[in-house]
Amino acid sequence: MSTPPLLRPVRPDDEAAVSAVAYATGFFGASAARYFPARELFGRLWVTPYLRGMPPCGFVAQLGGQTVGYIIGSPSWDTYARALRRTVPHSLWEAWPAPQEVVPSLRFLLRSARYALPHADAARYPAHLHLNLLPEARGHHLGEQLLLTYLDELRRRGACGVQLSTTEENVAAVHLYRKAGFTVLSEARTPLWTPWLGRPTRQLVMGRIL
Template identity: 50%
Template sequence: MTGVVRPAGPGDLAALGRVAYDTAFFGESARRFFPDEALFADLWVRPYLSGGLGFVGLRGGRVVGSILGVTGPAAYRRAWLGAAPTLLSRALAGAYSRLPGCLPYLGRAGLFSLGHAPTSHFPAHLHLNVLEGARGTGLGGRLLDTFLAELGRRGVPGVQLSTTRENVAALALYEKRGFRVWTERERALWRPWLGRNAVHVVMVRRL
């Protein structure tokens, strides 16, 4: 039983923020490296809901998974521009009280970025997450298939994503769906929270 997949909308922000937050640390909660859950959702979910492409995975009527992305760099810029005023006004209103605890990660993310594959060939990108209790029954594969089919329908020539060698299930899933490694390199980004370096991987697929 794979659950139901439907397009994501602005009303899904809270549920998708929760899914993203509960899975962002190699499938576990982001709390240990990013204590501000509201900021996490506003940075990594809100922009996709205000100009990106996304699908929600439900089981028993409950949101348990998501795939969020964009069709290309212009759409990504639009998504960020759409979300920026809300981010700014929420910041000014004091909505991100745990921001200081997030600064080590934000600083390291800038420092240890692996970059991306050429957007001329692989303009789209995606983020895929399924809550722990809902994994292993086909929902992640179905979300990915739905997203790739929609990109194909829109005439997008290729897609890329970033992950790490720690995300064993994700790597197997992406390889099964025809993604190949564009580049990979060991990085110290996660060392304070993981206790070791991780191998970061950029994967690509033509559509």
């Protein structure tokens, strides 16, 4: 990496760039197209609430003006829940997928509802996060820089703890979180990803006190 990366606070006008990174990395570091072909709706569901539904909390990493990674989240679950209520109905109306994309995308949404991911105690760990990097940005400590910068921001905003959900498939991410002081709060095998992985995987809820 010859050009030093730029880390800056995420803004609402980063929505398209952050959504592109989220989609390109949404399947254990690979493209989410494998299980969710509705690309625009993907961003509307998993990025828009953080950038349009609440004051943005997070950072982007840029190389040569291109966004190659990000970390976004919320200081509290209540704030995030309100953001979902503000944005999701409108997003479904605006970004409902083309007919050929509906069935596979809906399949994932239905499985997500059926095999809902666990969360830690929101009183003890009110904040949460999502961190993703494009392949070309990995291995240069950008993930660590984004994570530590975000944790400092959560402290500044008064959050007492933070949690995240990942799987055992994300080996590098789990290592990064452990290095930053996160511990596994709960874990369970889940069949959520079986149609695309070919097997169940272990879901991890990790957290740390701030």
